[in-house]
Amino acid sequence: METSKYIKKKEQAFTSTRNACKQCSPLGSSLAFKGIKNCIPLIHGSQGCSTYIRRYMISHFREPIDIASSNFSENSTVFGGAQNFNISVDNLIKQYNPEVIAISSTCLSETIGEDVKKMISEYKAVNKGKILPELIFASTPSYAGSHVDGYHEAVFETIKSLSENKESNDIINLFPGILSPEDLRLLKEVFLYYNQSYIMFPDYSDTLDNPSWDEYKKISDGGTSVEALKRTGSSKASIEFGYVFNSSAQTSRIKTQVAYQTAAKYLNEKFEIPTYSTGFPIGIKESDAFFNLLNAITGKETPEKYLLERGRLVDSYIDGHKYLSGKKAFVYGDEDLIIGIISFLSEIGIKTVLCATGGESKILQSALENVLGDRFNSEMIIGSGMDFESMGAHMETYQPDIMIGSSKGVYLSKRHDIPLVRVGFPIHDRIGSQRVKHILYEGTQELFDKITNALLEKRQDDSEIGYQYM
Amino acid sequence: MGTLITGRVGHVVTKGLDTHDLVCDKPSIAGSVSQRACVFCGSRVVLYPIADALHLIHGPIGCASYTWDIRGSLSSGPELHRLSFSTDLKEKQVIFGGEEKLYTALCELIDHYKPAAAFVYSTCIVGVIGDDVQAVCKKVEKEKGITVLPVMSEGFQGTKKDGYKIACDVIAKLVGTGDDLPVQPFSVNILGDYNLAGELWMLSEYYKKMGVQIVASITGDGRVKEIRNAHKASLNIVQCSGSMIYLAKKMKEEYGIPFIKVSYFGIEDVSDALYEVAKFFKSEQLEEKARQIVIKEINQIAPQLAEYKNKLQGKKAALYVGGAFKAISLVKALRMIGMKTVVAGTQTGNAEDYKILREICDEGTIIVDDSNPNELSSFVKQTGADIFIGGVKERPIAFKMGIGFCDHNHERKIALAGYAGMVNFAKEIYETISSPVWQFVKR
Ligand code: SF4
Numbered sequence: 001m002e003t004s005k006y007i008k009k010k011e012q013a014f015t016s017t018r019n020a021c022k023q024c025s026p027l028g029s030s031l032a033f034k035g036i037k038n039c040i041p042l043i044h045g046s047q048g049c050s051t052y053i054r055r056y057m058i059s060h061f062r063e064p065i066d067i068a069s070s071n072f073s074e075n076s077t078v079f080g081g082a083q084n085f086n087i088s089v090d091n092l093i094k095q096y097n098p099e100v101i102a103i104s105s106t107c108l109s110e111t112i113g114e115d116v117k118k119m120i121s122e123y124k125a126v127n128k129g130k131i132l133p134e135l136i137f138a139s140t141p142s143y144a145g146s147h148v149d150g151y152h153e154a155v156f157e158t159i160k161s162l163s164e165n166k167e168s169n170d171i172i173n174l175f176p177g178i179l180s181p182e183d184l185r186l187l188k189e190v191f192l193y194y195n196q197s198y199i200m201f202p203d204y205s206d207t208l209d210n211p212s213w214d215e216y217k218k219i220s221d222g223g224t225s226v227e228a229l230k231r232t233g234s235s236k237a238s239i240e241f242g243y244v245f246n247s248s249a250q251t252s253r254i255k256t257q258v259a260y261q262t263a264a265k266y267l268n269e270k271f272e273i274p275t276y277s278t279g280f281p282i283g284i285k286e287s288d289a290f291f292n293l294l295n296a297i298t299g300k301e302t303p304e305k306y307l308l309e310r311g312r313l314v315d316s317y318i319d320g321h322k323y324l325s326g327k328k329a330f331v332y333g334d335e336d337l338i339i340g341i342i343s344f345l346s347e348i349g350i351k352t353v354l355c356a357t358g359g360e361s362k363i364l365q366s367a368l369e370n371v372l373g374d375r376f377n378s379e380m381i382i383g384s385g386m387d388f389e390s391m392g393a394h395m396e397t398y399q400p401d402i403m404i405g406s407s408k409g410v411y412l413s414k415r416h417d418i419p420l421v422r423v424g425f426p427i428h429d430r431i432g433s434q435r436v437k438h439i440l441y442e443g444t445q446e447l448f449d450k451i452t453n454a455l456l457e458k459r460q461d462d463s464e465i466g467y468q469y470m
Numbered sequence: 471m472g473t474l475i476t477g478r479v480g481h482v483v484t485k486g487l488d489t490h491d492l493v494c495d496k497p498s499i500a501g502s503v504s505q506r507a508c509v510f511c512g513s514r515v516v517l518y519p520i521a522d523a524l525h526l527i528h529g530p531i532g533c534a535s536y537t538w539d540i541r542g543s544l545s546s547g548p549e550l551h552r553l554s555f556s557t558d559l560k561e562k563q564v565i566f567g568g569e570e571k572l573y574t575a576l577c578e579l580i581d582h583y584k585p586a587a588a589f590v591y592s593t594c595i596v597g598v599i600g601d602d603v604q605a606v607c608k609k610v611e612k613e614k615g616i617t618v619l620p621v622m623s624e625g626f627q628g629t630k631k632d633g634y635k636i637a638c639d640v641i642a643k644l645v646g647t648g649d650d651l652p653v654q655p656f657s658v659n660i661l662g663d664y665n666l667a668g669e670l671w672m673l674s675e676y677y678k679k680m681g682v683q684i685v686a687s688i689t690g691d692g693r694v695k696e697i698r699n700a701h702k703a704s705l706n707i708v709q710c711s712g713s714m715i716y717l718a719k720k721m722k723e724e725y726g727i728p729f730i731k732v733s734y735f736g737i738e739d740v741s742d743a744l745y746e747v748a749k750f751f752k753s754e755q756l757e758e759k760a761r762q763i764v765i766k767e768i769n770q771i772a773p774q775l776a777e778y779k780n781k782l783q784g785k786k787a788a789l790y791v792g793g794a795f796k797a798i799s800l801v802k803a804l805r806m807i808g809m810k811t812v813v814a815g816t817q818t819g820n821a822e823d824y825k826i827l828r829e830i831c832d833e834g835t836i837i838v839d840d841s842n843p844n845e846l847s848s849f850v851k852q853t854g855a856d857i858f859i860g861g862v863k864e865r866p867i868a869f870k871m872g873i874g875f876c877d878h879n880h881e882r883k884i885a886l887a888g889y890a891g892m893v894n895f896a897k898e899i900y901e902t903i904s905s906p907v908w909q910f911v912k913r
């Protein structure tokens with residue numbers, strides 16, 4: 001097989017990043033921490049990082065997103081932030097009375113060599129005898145990874161610091177990766193239909209998509225409870241979604257251990273809990289894989305509901321295929337998400353000509369080859385560590401018919417007059433970003449309809465005749 | 471007030487109840503969820519609208535990613551400012567230094583985009599890893615023959631306000647370096663308008679009609695060449711005093727250009743902004759023209775405003791904005807449409823402006839400095855506000871409390887300055903307050 005042109009960062013014309021297709025690490029960790037029940041995230045560093053991250057997330061989720069900062073000053077930068085750390089924890093306990101304070105670092109606190117783990121143990125020692133919230137720390141310097149890496153780091157550290165191995169139980173752990181709150185709800189529903197107990201982490205399906213409130217809540221309802229997180233060490237199996245995970249990260253922990261590590265793999269190594277990895281369940285094949293996996297673990301059969309959904313999805317594939325065949329797509333975003341989407345597109349006759357990510361895992365191509373098998377399009381341009389301006393240059397050459405990715409590509413979509421179907425994070429220019437469905441038959445159905453209709457709309461708009469039937 | 475953490479008590483006063491002076495100009499308390507951003511943010515938003523300049527952010531990716539196209543500052547020409555350039559520092563540079571990467575990145579970008587000048591922003595880690603940004607800028611400036619200005623805006627040095635000051639210093643370096651724009655007798659610079667939703671264009675229209683030339687707009691729809699010539703203007707008109715007063719003072723010292731402080735929000739203030747200019751030039755002709763504009767504009771909007779006033783009479787507003795000067799304008803504007811301000815807060819107000827704010831507010835109004843979601847939500851509840859006026863970070867607080875919201879921050883898409891802006895403002899408020907959706911919310 002001819003290998004595709006693999007564009008590395010260096011081959012881009014610019015040393016700088018021009019319109020980044022990634023966010024920074026503590027954003028990802030804070031997102032994961034938002035999936036813990038009664039938890040307040042704290043970013044140990046200067047104020048701007050947390051305010052920017054909050055604003056960025058608020059514009060997507062349209063929910064209150066409280067993330068505290070230890071508010072470094074000139075002094076803390078020179079003499080260390082231990083005092084700021086202690087005051088922060090005190091103030092957060094007083095204000096929020098949380099069960100968990102989940103701490104991320106920033107580029108600054110990492111660069112000056114803050115030892116947050118030590119600060120935590122000293123804080124605990126000083127406050128011995130008091131009932132304290134759990135203090136969890138994820139090291140998230142952005143110079144060593146993106147939001148995706150920060151997310152996985154936070155999931156890993158949470159499980160590492162809380163999981164306990166007690167009496168074994170019939171629970172399945174699920175580590176879903178960066179999905180929308182609605183996706184997480186779909187997953188929880190699956191377990192209900194299977195009548196199978198589960199622990200999903202992180203679960204921000206409620207915390208980042210709360211109903212209207214009668215009374216202002218300091219901490220949004222929902223999330224995975226500390227108790228459940230502790231029990232993850234006694235579950236009968238773990239499922240994790242993804243192929244790439246945090247393999248872009250270059251933090252020292254990961255470097256020294258050679259391989260990257262996820263929460264599920266940690267539980268496997270530490271407590272011998274069997275781990276099953278499968279891709280983001282997008283499209284029929286990857287969703288089938290997830291259901292087959294569940295069937296195998298539970299000994300049950302796919303519930304009727306999902307068989308019907310699958311049947312309807314196949315039916316719609318057939319209804320729509322003539323509008324889609326031979327169309328060319330440009331897909332961009334987090335690596336594990338775009339792998340799922342490209343796999344789905346290959347099922348419906350859309351050729352992905354350009355796929356790009358801000359991530360730098362170096363395994364995107366091999367992951368795609370594995371997932372797609374003979375559906376892999378060897379002419380596809382795979383851009384790793386890419387920014388939007390470089391993507392724009394490639395669009396000129398490859399002339400896609402449709403773009404699929406975050407709202408940050410909207411200017412390219414306008415510039416080239418190509419419809420954009422918004423998926424993933426962030427979606428800053430539309431309402432309902434929390435409710436975008438990506439996964440399982442139901443989410444695929446939504447994606448399928450959106451993509452087909454976007455192409456139809458374009459065709460209709462471009463036509464002078466203005467067909468009433470398409 | 472049970473929600474206040476230690477150290478926050480002084481930052482809140484209720485007019486008529488408390489007697490202490492409002493504490494302000496302090497760094498935020500560790501562990502708070504402040505709505506403030508950082509020094510870099512302050513510099514970035516002030517310089518951002520200079521549309522033909524290159525803005526390169528030296529640091530890890532987040533600082534640039536989060537400020538990409540962050541303001542709705544419109545440009546009538548080039549749009550280089552809308553691209554986000556970052557040196558995207560990696561572990562290697564953190565260990566061995568990022569000067570080389572900065573140098574290469576900068577040269578490539580200048581070659582490709584041919585900007586009129588370049589700004590290089592330092593973010594938090596840059597100083598810590600020991601990069602000499604100023605030296606790199608100097609070197610590139612020499613090699614490429616364009617002005618390259620370092621913006622030493624490491625986030626941790628203070629608040630957004632300190633960032634404004636740093637940006638002003640950088641602009642001051644540009645001012646006076648050009649002498650290639652013809653200047654008429656009645657000439658001004660507009661300082662501190664960022665052309666959000668095209669507001670600057672509206673305002674300059676008024677001034678042009680009066681016969682006043684605008685030499686440079688600093689920085690809305692800004693151009694390097696105009697800023698270089700700004701020292702040739704006879705007067706600086708400063709709005710949003712928080713961000714630009716420092717530059718105005720500096721230009722007064724250096725070039726003897728006097729300045730006036732104005733606000734374009736609300737009929738009273740925007741009319742004053744026109745009259746003051748006429749008064750400064752001691753020209754009856756200007757004054758007459760200003761009067762004509764004011765009368766015409768007011769006549770045009772008066773019926774609509776009266777209608778809104780009728781509908782909004784007695785409604786209560788909570789506001790939380792960047793600086794206190796803007797808060798003062800808003801309190802007045804709200805009063806004009808029959809509304810009461812029950813909470814008036816700012817991220818970085820100064821003592822002087824807070825004092826005026828306190829004077830013009832009604833008894834019982836809560837005035838707060840550097841607040842957070844917890845406090846703001848409890849103030850809203852306590853006062854029974856009907857609407858919240860603020861920025862995107864405040865929006866979910868309003869909505870979760872079940873009250874209306876009006877974006878008066880730099881992301882707004884609707885012009886709120888000037889006369890037409892006043893109607894837009896009233897309309898925005900009325901539309902959100904009177905929406906039928908609130909019937910489903912328990913309050
Ligand atoms: S310094 Fe690092 S953590 Fe802070 S915003 Fe920039 S990239 Fe993100």
Ligand code: SF4
Nearest residue numbers: 048049508510594625
């Ligand atoms: S790293 Fe510093 S400059 Fe960048 S956003 Fe954070 S506080 Fe601001």
